Amino acid sequence: MQLSSENTAVGFIGLGVMGKSMASHIREAGYPLHVYTRTASKAEELVKQGAVWQDSPGSLAAASRVIITMVGYPQDVEEIYLGKDGLIEHAAPGTYLIDMTTSSPQLAERIHEAAAAKGLHALDAPVSGGDIGARNGTLSIMAGGRGEDFNAVLPILERMGSNIVLQGPAGAGQHTKMCNQIAIASNMLGVCEALAYAKISGLDPAAVLKSIGSGAAGSWSLSNLGPRMITGDFEPGFFVKHFIKDMGIALQSAKEMKLDTPGLALAHSIYERLSALGYEDKGTQVLYNYYIKE
């Protein structure tokens, strides 16, 4: 059974840059939309367009058949789902809970178990594709949970993403997102070291990009962040502080599986130094500065 738009109330928690665009696509598809977010002003635009403001996760839960969360850190996820005024406490049996925050795979498993014990259907479904993917509804959505739950909410996920894969049971979505962040982490070192080498050896980094961008050294980061590094544009995109959070989760998770990830550990430590230097609210491409040290 899939959930059609006319009679399925959707609750959305977390209206940051990503969440706002994602919630907006759901409202535009005709789903009655309830919203809650820590900073109420961020909901104003959606409320003007017809979304219903809710004062807490608990009241939002009571009004929604499907609840989507897109918040900041695993501790936020934990409180919203497992806290006293949380979703699992207040959602009616049969409610679907979809956490799209990048969060801990182990927490996703705990939430899934606690939800199942109350007759709730929990999925983890983190995304990649950034603010542009959220705005265009072209996110890559990596889901974990039960197949029938995934199928039920697929029409809603399809409003937000274009590459939607059920990767396995609860936690598998988060594990997949960790793979994504692990691949990016070391590659950022390579991209920055390559372009720093270009600059310091006296080459024209833009010409170097022309030679190396489309071959075996090519990557999304090189093509998309490389030009910003060269022109000194360090605005986020993707925040250093959020990348550090993600790498921290991945490191912890790898450690629990006894997987050694020296590239990830190195990238994490260098980004932590960048953060200590005051770059936590810059885009991840600011790593280039670490190498150039002008």
Add this chain to the structure above:
Amino acid sequence: MQLSSENTAVGFIGLGVMGKSMASHIREAGYPLHVYTRTASKAEELVKQGAVWQDSPGSLAAASRVIITMVGYPQDVEEIYLGKDGLIEHAAPGTYLIDMTTSSPQLAERIHEAAAAKGLHALDAPVSGGDIGARNGTLSIMAGGRGEDFNAVLPILERMGSNIVLQGPAGAGQHTKMCNQIAIASNMLGVCEALAYAKISGLDPAAVLKSIGSGAAGSWSLSNLGPRMITGDFEPGFFVKHFIKDMGIALQSAKEMKLDTPGLALAHSIYERLSALGYEDKGTQVLYNYYIKE
């Protein structure tokens, strides 16, 4: 002035997998071709097709107006160019010398100076694109040297490559190739750590590739080497031993410029351990095994 094919004898030294294809394109374009390579049997096919065998770099130099070298290591390059029976000693004034080996930028500068002192035109022009790029004549060629020398030999380079950029003066081609290898080095850590994490966390690595391959984690290595890692195909492509050579040159060159490259240093050290374990003649994607340790 550009060198046309009817009256320009080209000498080609080094007929490995790459060199053989590259030399063959030049012969097919109508240039009289002279060849020399350490293992004479590797020249047989080209000689059957009309190339002239030469017994030494010196005799090849005497017969050629343009000389291309595509050999193994910087010490080979040094001997062929600067040795007693070498090209600079034996080439006639006005000869063009193009080293397409991935070699040291500093050696390229030395060769350029020694060549100029004898009225010879030296270019460094390493490539990326591998055996397939060599076979299809679609290599990326990164050149260093004087603009007029580059323009003179451009018709010959165009037989071998499709993305040909003069990056700067002597050594700039090698420096650009170092940027290429530096970007690849750390990214290989990221790709292998991501896919090892996928496998060890119980995901289906092929499904993970579907979720992460085309977004911000995407790269040539993830898309092209990832599937080989997953299926256990570790045949070269690009040899571990050659990658170690390239990373060693890049590390040395970065050190001389006082550029710290911790990602490159880490990748180099891990590949050296792989080599010590007997993987030096495998493809670079065998790094996956280092993480999985089955």
